[in-house]
Amino acid sequence: MIAVVAATGFPSAEWFASLSAHATSDPERLRTLGVADFRLAVEIVDTDGKVRTFGVIFDGYDITSAGEFSDPEVFGSEATLTGPIEAWQAMVANITEHGAADGLHTLNALSIADTPLKVVADDPMGRDKFFRYAETLQTLFDASGLVALART
């Protein structure tokens, strides 16, 4: 399954753009979830230690990909969700298989013990936004399966 995920181009700016597009394809769903105001950095640490960072912007009822960037300060992220690529791939594979994250692969489940994923923020208010918008964030990443379907 992870090979399938790799075939979808994860991780890449295109993959995150596709993720945002799929997640926002049902505007009524996002309106039901409610407004969000959040700049989230997604940090993926490769097996060789190389770090790739992608930005996602939640603005009102909209979610947009901010692409890949090298300087988190320029993006102005309020929180960073970071972890090894194996954990990210396993999460995307799980969502692809089940249509949505199962109980052990939700963003909260993966980050609550700071491993394998971890929420990092200079400001605890930024960290708490990760919880304030938990359902919206999960809806975004649950669209991973749709990205896989579209690309394979």
Place this chain on the structure above:
Amino acid sequence: MVHQLRIGSRLIEEDVVTIATVDLGYIERAREGKFDLGWLRDSHAEWGIRARPSRVGLTLRDIAVGSYGEVPDHPPKRTMAPRGCDVDPDVPDMGYSINDKAEVWSDNVMELYEEAVSRQWSATRDIEWTELPELDADLEHAMCQLATVLSEVEMVAADFPAKWLWRINHDFVEAKMFLCTQVMDEARHTEVFRKRALAGGGGLGKAKAVVEQFLKVILDAQSYDEGSALMHLLAEGLVLSLFRAGELLSPSPVEKKIFRLCMQDEARHVAYGTMHLRYRLEREPALAPDFHAYLDRGEEIIAALFATPEVVEPTAILAAGSLKAAEEMGVGVSDILRTRMIEEYLARCDRAGLPRRGRMRLPEIILAGTSGGAEACVEGVAS
């Protein structure tokens, strides 16, 4: 006109408007088209100041324009008149006791109100109750006990703001409105956990005195300062961590969604409490020792919850998957959860401008692995 009113055994005399004091001649003049128009002629309204909607609609921030957006630090009157309108000079005094903006304000309160209204959900409609699976008896008992505790504690977070709302000056209406959303949020949390306890056939579990003692401390707080620090910052911060754990430990997607939705609401309340305390202390730093004293007391009672079986054991059983497995594994999950709760709380205290690292006075067995105690600070335990 002085009006006499008997309430119980008390005779109250007060100035009230009655039909005898009303200009009945006005009705005749109005019939003849002789309007007064004083309300129009003598208006100080900012004609032409137009609020423009932003992307999500017309928000409180959007209408904070001109003088309407100026929230006075010390309102000149204690009235329910909308802030910015022309007010009769002889309006009655509403008797508000919270008349300093810093007592209730936070810089994020308008955004939090909008967010709260936008992110409401229904415990009846939005939870897939028909998909609740039949659980093993151990797990059902554990989930029901956890639901009992949460149904119990959540309502105090409605009772406390409700107790203080009517005392807050109406010029701080945005803060009052946010607290109204909190009352609704907590009612829903009480509802959803009560429903969960009953929906699986396990029913309600046990309510413990130690839990009630903490709720009483919040409810009996002598000031909004004290109650808000205890509730918004300390108690709700810990419950937020508990909701996070609940999402992980829940045996089915139904409960996971419950915890995730509650988590969102709780994080809003904590965001208000943290930034409100910061706002308060920035303007009155001399109050810091008072807030430390409130939290010293609250932490002691909260710490007792970490040694309460009705709170600790359900999470251990849910984490292990059965009572037998939990007995073999111990309460390792609870230890992780406690450490996480304390560290997140300490980070919020830092943000609020009330650093508590190294000054928590709890037993070592509770503070182990955290930066809460003085010893840990000396040893340099990471935050």
